[in-house]
Amino acid sequence: MFSLLRSMWLTFLHAFHKRETILYPEEKPILPIRWRGRIVLTRDPDGGERCVACNLCAAACPVDCIALQATEDETGRRYPDFFRINFSRCIFCGYCEDACPTYAIQLIPDFEMGEYNRQHLVYEKKDLLINSEGKYPGYNYYKVAGMAIGGKGKGEAENEAPPVDIKSLIP
Amino acid sequence: MATIYIDNKPYEVKAGKNLLEACLSLGLDLPYFCYHPAMGSIGACRQCAVKVYRDENDTKGKLFMSCMEQVRDNMRVSIADMEAREFRAHVIGWLMTNHPHDCAVCDEGGSCHLQDMTVMTGHNYRAYRFDKRTYINQYLGPFLNHEMNRCIQCYRCVRYYKDYAGGKDLDVFAAHNHLYFGRAEDGVLESEFSGNLAEVCPTGVFTDKTLKQHYTRKWDLTMAPSVCHHCSVGCNTIAGERYGTLRNITNRYNGEVNGYFLCDRGRFGYEFVNSAARVRKPLVRSQLPEASDKYTALKAASSAIKAGRVIGIGSPRASLESNYVLKKLVGEDNFHHGVSDVDHDLVEMALHILKEGSARTPSLQEVEKADSVFILGEDLTNTAPMLALAVRQSVRQQPLLEQVSKANIPVWQDAAVRELVQTEKGPLFIAHYTTSKLDELATQTYFDTPDAIARLGFAVANFIHPDSPEVHGLTEEELGLAQQIANALLAAHNPLVISGTSSGNERILKAAANIANALAAREKSAVISLVVPECNSMGLAMLGGHKLESAFEAVLNGYADTVIILENDLYRRASAATVTEFLDSCKQILVLDHLHHATTEKANILLPAAPFSEADGTLVNNEGRAQRFFQVYPTPEEIQESWHWLAELGTIMADEQISNWQGYDDLVKSMAEEIPALRGVKKNAPSSDFRVAGQRIPRAPHRFSGRTAMHAGFNVSEPKPPTDPDSPLSYTMEGYRGQPPSSMIPFFWAPGWNSVQATNKYQQEVGGHLKGGDPGVRLIEPAGTAAYSLAVPQKFVPLGGHLYMLPLHHIFGSEELSNQSPPIMGRIPAPYVAINTADAIRMKLDEGDLLSFSIEGQAYQLPVKTSHTIPSGTAGLPNGLPGVPFAELPAWAILNRDIKWKQQPQTTF
Numbered sequence A: 001m002f003s004l005l006r007s008m009w010l011t012f013l014h015a016f017h018k019r020e021t022i023l024y025p026e027e028k029p030i031l032p033i034r035w036r037g038r039i040v041l042t043r044d045p046d047g048g049e050r051c052v053a054c055n056l057c058a059a060a061c062p063v064d065c066i067a068l069q070a071t072e073d074e075t076g077r078r079y080p081d082f083f084r085i086n087f088s089r090c091i092f093c094g095y096c097e098d099a100c101p102t103y104a105i106q107l108i109p110d111f112e113m114g115e116y117n118r119q120h121l122v123y124e125k126k127d128l129l130i131n132s133e134g135k136y137p138g139y140n141y142y143k144v145a146g147m148a149i150g151g152k153g154k155g156e157a158e159n160e161a162p163p164v165d166i167k168s169l170i171p
Numbered sequence B: 001m002a003t004i005y006i007d008n009k010p011y012e013v014k015a016g017k018n019l020l021e022a023c024l025s026l027g028l029d030l031p032y033f034c035y036h037p038a039m040g041s042i043g044a045c046r047q048c049a050v051k052v053y054r055d056e057n058d059t060k061g062k063l064f065m066s067c068m069e070q071v072r073d074n075m076r077v078s079i080a081d082m083e084a085r086e087f088r089a090h091v092i093g094w095l096m097t098n099h100p101h102d103c104a105v106c107d108e109g110g111s112c113h114l115q116d117m118t119v120m121t122g123h124n125y126r127a128y129r130f131d132k133r134t135y136i137n138q139y140l141g142p143f144l145n146h147e148m149n150r151c152i153q154c155y156r157c158v159r160y161y162k163d164y165a166g167g168k169d170l171d172v173f174a175a176h177n178h179l180y181f182g183r184a185e186d187g188v189l190e191s192e193f194s195g196n197l198a199e200v201c202p203t204g205v206f207t208d209k210t211l212k213q214h215y216t217r218k219w220d221l222t223m224a225p226s227v228c229h230h231c232s233v234g235c236n237t238i239a240g241e242r243y244g245t246l247r248n249i250t251n252r253y254n255g256e257v258n259g260y261f262l263c264d265r266g267r268f269g270y271e272f273v274n275s276a277a278r279v280r281k282p283l284v285r286s287q288l289p290e291a292s293d294k295y296t297a298l299k300a301a302s303s304a305i306k307a308g309r310v311i312g313i314g315s316p317r318a319s320l321e322s323n324y325v326l327k328k329l330v331g332e333d334n335f336h337h338g339v340s341d342v343d344h345d346l347v348e349m350a351l352h353i354l355k356e357g358s359a360r361t362p363s364l365q366e367v368e369k370a371d372s373v374f375i376l377g378e379d380l381t382n383t384a385p386m387l388a389l390a391v392r393q394s395v396r397q398q399p400l401l402e403q404v405s406k407a408n409i410p411v412w413q414d415a416a417v418r419e420l421v422q423t424e425k426g427p428l429f430i431a432h433y434t435t436s437k438l439d440e441l442a443t444q445t446y447f448d449t450p451d452a453i454a455r456l457g458f459a460v461a462n463f464i465h466p467d468s469p470e471v472h473g474l475t476e477e478e479l480g481l482a483q484q485i486a487n488a489l490l491a492a493h494n495p496l497v498i499s500g501t502s503s504g505n506e507r508i509l510k511a512a513a514n515i516a517n518a519l520a521a522r523e524k525s526a527v528i529s530l531v532v533p534e535c536n537s538m539g540l541a542m543l544g545g546h547k548l549e550s551a552f553e554a555v556l557n558g559y560a561d562t563v564i565i566l567e568n569d570l571y572r573r574a575s576a577a578t579v580t581e582f583l584d585s586c587k588q589i590l591v592l593d594h595l596h597h598a599t600t601e602k603a604n605i606l607l608p609a610a611p612f613s614e615a616d617g618t619l620v621n622n623e624g625r626a627q628r629f630f631q632v633y634p635t636p637e638e639i640q641e642s643w644h645w646l647a648e649l650g651t652i653m654a655d656e657q658i659s660n661w662q663g664y665d666d667l668v669k670s671m672a673e674e675i676p677a678l679r680g681v682k683k684n685a686p687s688s689d690f691r692v693a694g695q696r697i698p699r700a701p702h703r704f705s706g707r708t709a710m711h712a713g714f715n716v717s718e719p720k721p722p723t724d725p726d727s728p729l730s731y732t733m734e735g736y737r738g739q740p741p742s743s744m745i746p747f748f749w750a751p752g753w754n755s756v757q758a759t760n761k762y763q764q765e766v767g768g769h770l771k772g773g774d775p776g777v778r779l780i781e782p783a784g785t786a787a788y789s790l791a792v793p794q795k796f797v798p799l800g801g802h803l804y805m806l807p808l809h810h811i812f813g814s815e816e817l818s819n820q821s822p823p824i825m826g827r828i829p830a831p832y833v834a835i836n837t838a839d840a841i842r843m844k845l846d847e848g849d850l851l852s853f854s855i856e857g858q859a860y861q862l863p864v865k866t867s868h869t870i871p872s873g874t875a876g877l878p879n880g881l882p883g884v885p886f887a888e889l890p891a892w893a894i895l896n897r898d899i900k901w902k903q904q905p906q907t908t909f
């Protein structure tokens, strides 16, 4: 009997609490930075496309809604020729972000993606690529990798010795 | 058999093997790098360490490299031992100190042995914080990409390239921790088998450059078992597709045929499938626009056939099924082989020799085991490349059998074996009119005209068995050589005679047959291997049909007025004038093919035939082995197999038998029942309703990505997955996850083994046969009824003012389809004519000068290449090379100058 009354009292008290619901869309919610919303492709500190088209995000995706094709520029830098996410399938699990070795693909705190036409939920690279480094500033995959690309020759990456002189026998 | 204890569990293993082989054959996971089943062990990488104990009381044990230890009875071993595991993890750790942070952009990623082994050993975090060693890469030609930073110094590449494949231009340079694996300078890799480096190298140092153009991870490919269509050897391949284009060809292990390797024509010749010259829409040239849909085309075609008197021209590069349905459709009397008349006769004869002779035809595996070889009139590297690679291994047989077994060294101890054998080689004799890459291995080479080669062959046969006819008028030298060859063949355990159709001389074939039969009569287990021109030449011959010439006559005489041409460019089969006259006299020309060419230009109705990657079918290789290839990916309805088109036409025409076929299986059944020689084809692969646990075999790996996005750009509603009515394979990743029957392995994969090294898991024993037996059904066994041929030719006599033009073959350039692949195009030599050096001097021609001549009315003007081996009075014309019009060779070429030839003495080097 007592517990019943106590519950009613507690419920009654809630009428005077600060409200958790907000008047969306007039009022916008404040979402934490790690919120898993709309997916973007970011750029490296030099403004280059971060994505190297390694396909790991696509492989990690449990609903297989990422499709891309790798290509290379004339200096050997690899990037996606097309990059497509079908958001009508995406479950915003964030596995792609976890899998990405370059911090290219990131989920951001934006969920306002509603569409009347399902076809409009298919995002191509031009819809995904943003002009920012996103949540992980500073990282530049090609500065760490051993591949030579335009503007970075062999031995010029971080922690790399200059190329071996194969004609030398000196240890 | 020996019993060994691995982690205290007893196992039965084959004695004489090494411990690594034994463990892998048992299905155990043990990491390794430098060992390769085809090349043995050298103990270079130190990755395969296990603990070996003295006896059951020994608890401490010692670390041993398992690949260097022979199994002994009652041996006690531990893979799981802590110390061994730590050792292995450390070895990977050290290999990784200099390894670049490349996996994301590395073409090996996802099928990388180094990745797999790193995961297997549990080396997860990089502890080394200092600078990494780097290298400058090399340009290696259109086939392979080089990224030296990724090397782990396992030495597999040089061991394969130099020791196994006989290459000269790849080596290891520098010293200590600066080792460099590459060429002395940038340049195209010379070996015809260089592509295998991409699979042999356990890392991403050597990768497929053609794949790089449209890069796809292995897990994203839709793959199907296929058979190489670029020569008569019939190597087994895996073809991979993504987004509707063919992405790569990799090796499909077959213990009887190609083993672990492919040649570069087979590996890189696939790009014609993606070519802009593909026929993708049916063309009906009587209407505008010409491009039409399937049903309009079928209607036009069937009314053309109904209205006319029809003959059919089959093709040696089309499947058995397609040729068979064409033969059914037009009737036995109206079915002609779309091959030159010389080829027709020669292949027929080759088939006859294999069927009626006393010697069987060997698989490539048996060729490798031959300990004495005689090659007559074939430049194998250019006509049947993988056969050349097998012969390369066979010259090691005799030293292996004699010295190595005496010295008590196991054959897999590669370094020790090579040290002992040095340059010692078993007997190999080559008689040809041109040099070949195998000459360097030969005990003796003999260069002369085809007739002289045949005479030498007959002499050898006569020395082996006196019932074979005698040859008169041979020089002392030739008799000596013939005797030497006969002795070598007689002394061998497994003598092998190789010949073929490529020199266009039937007497050479007869001589080869006589040798094989003579050896058999002396109770030797002799084998004979005959090279035929194309991937299904043998199948076409077994199917039977008339000559091309009679097809021409039928139309020119008014017997027929409509022709169906199956996957064939007739301008490569007969002289341009003849073909044009023939085609111009036809009322209706119906062509089925994949690529546009001179013949499709003349077609009234052109139907897009599916190339190998879009088709199901069967090929018969030069061994007489029928092999099934499977469609890799679905096609739009206008592109279908030729047999499909023809069967649909048959149904419209209400052909009684054809309209009763419900699908591919019925077709094959009907073919097998009708043609006794092809009965075995039915057993080639399970029928299309075969299921494992109610499931199909998936063409795509379970990690296949992008299914709900790849078509979404076009339409967000996903289409129903296509189903395959012709085979038990499914086009998706759904289906049975275990190992399929050996004839239907779409890709090699096992848990923890993503690279091609997963092949281990599919074999009965490492490097042996596939579980359930190697795929393919041998259709020919010798009856032993043939008598010795008596057709010993006369000596060749040169003709003033003429050159006897002999065919020369090129691995890159002589085959029609691979010629349309851009990477191959980069390797095709410029047109030329090869003439004897002395003749060139007599004609006052320098290397590169133009020589004009005509063959059967066809005029040629080609730059001269001089050759010491082409006999005087003859010349060599490259066969099928772009820019060299067809001529039926050998033939007399008329020179537009008067020249007398001096009879040259035969040259023996």
Ligand code: SF4
Residues within 6 Å of the ligand: A050, A051, A052, A053, A054, A055, A056, A057, A058, A068, A096, A099, A100, A101, A102, A103, A104, A105
């Ligand atoms: S995982 Fe990252 S780098 Fe790789 S394809 Fe996806 S977005 Fe690009």
Ligand code: SF4
Residues within 6 Å of the ligand: B099, B100, B101, B102, B103, B104, B106, B107, B108, B109, B110, B112, B113, B114, B115, B150, B202, B203, B204, B205
């Ligand atoms: S070789 Fe293998 S481990 Fe090395 S970068 Fe390439 S994929 Fe990664």
Ligand code: SF4
Residues within 6 Å of the ligand: B150, B151, B152, B153, B154, B155, B156, B157, B158, B181, B200, B201, B202, B203, B205, B206
């Ligand atoms: S290039 Fe490849 S095969 Fe050659 S040593 Fe290096 S890792 Fe081994």
Ligand code: SF4
Residues within 6 Å of the ligand: B228, B229, B230, B231, B232, B233, B234, B235, B258, B262, B263, B264, B265, B266, B267, B384, B385, B386, B387
């Ligand atoms: S040897 Fe012939 S069948 Fe084998 S891969 Fe080369 S071209 Fe293809």
Ligand code: FES
Residues within 6 Å of the ligand: B020, B032, B033, B034, B035, B041, B042, B043, B044, B045, B046, B047, B048, B049, B065, B066, B067, B068
């Ligand atoms: S595999 Fe045994 S040492 Fe390399």
